[in-house]
Amino acid sequence: MYHSKTVETLVGLFILIGLSALLVLALRISNLSELSLLGDPGYRVRAKFENIGGLKIRGPVKMGGVVIGRVSAIGLDPSTYEAVAILTIETKYNNLPEDTSANIYTAGLLGEQYVSLEPGGEETFLKEGDEITLTQSAVVLERVLGQFLYNKASGDEE
Numbered sequence: 001m002y003h004s005k006t007v008e009t010l011v012g013l014f015i016l017i018g019l020s021a022l023l024v025l026a027l028r029i030s031n032l033s034e035l036s037l038l039g040d041p042g043y044r045v046r047a048k049f050e051n052i053g054g055l056k057i058r059g060p061v062k063m064g065g066v067v068i069g070r071v072s073a074i075g076l077d078p079s080t081y082e083a084v085a086i087l088t089i090e091t092k093y094n095n096l097p098e099d100t101s102a103n104i105y106t107a108g109l110l111g112e113q114y115v116s117l118e119p120g121g122e123e124t125f126l127k128e129g130d131e132i133t134l135t136q137s138a139v140v141l142e143r144v145l146g147q148f149l150y151n152k153a154s155g156d157e158e
Contacts, residue, residue: 042069042090043128047102052083053113053138055104060114061087068093071115087115089126097122101134113138 052074061069073086089096099120106113117132126132 042088043094043126044072044086044088045126045128045130045132047085047087047115047132047135048077048080048082049085049102049104049135049137050082051137052085053104053106054111055085055113055115055138059112061089061117062114063093063096063117063119068117085115087132094125094127096126098124098126098130099134100126100132101136102132103136104138106138 055071055074057071057074059071060067061071069087069089071085072088075084075086076082077084085102087102096117097120099122101118101120103116103118104113105116120134
């Protein structure tokens with residue numbers, strides 16, 4: 001009888017560890033593991049792009065490969081019809097020059113997109129509510145392939 005309870009306890013513990021590992025994996029894949037329970041710490045800046053591709057809310061904002069923030073909202077500017085991404089930058093990175101540029105890149109085999117920031121040389125820094133004006137949109141693979149095929153077909157006719 002004693003042996004049976006020990007085996008049941010060990011099996012239950014093994015299942016609990018397995019479910020915990022699955023939960024951690026799910027949180028890491030969905031970028032929820034780095035969210036604060038008290039809200040988004042940091043300051044928010046805006047960046048307008050012609051095309052954001054597959055950029056998603058909670059997508060990483062990186063500088064030099066280091067995650068310094070998250071995409072907290074995505075919308076459309078009704079006057080310019082450009083995509084607007086609200087980037088929440090961690091407070092400890094409050095020394096980004098005003099002429100910082102933002103690019104959308106693709107990382108990994110799954111095609112996760114992220115915003116990459118490159119600092120400029122201004123003496124004044126970005127603060128809450130500022131806008132990053134130097135932006136480069138996401139590269140849309142279909143558009144690149146379409147241009148390549150179009151150019152290839154045009155070259156063959158001549």
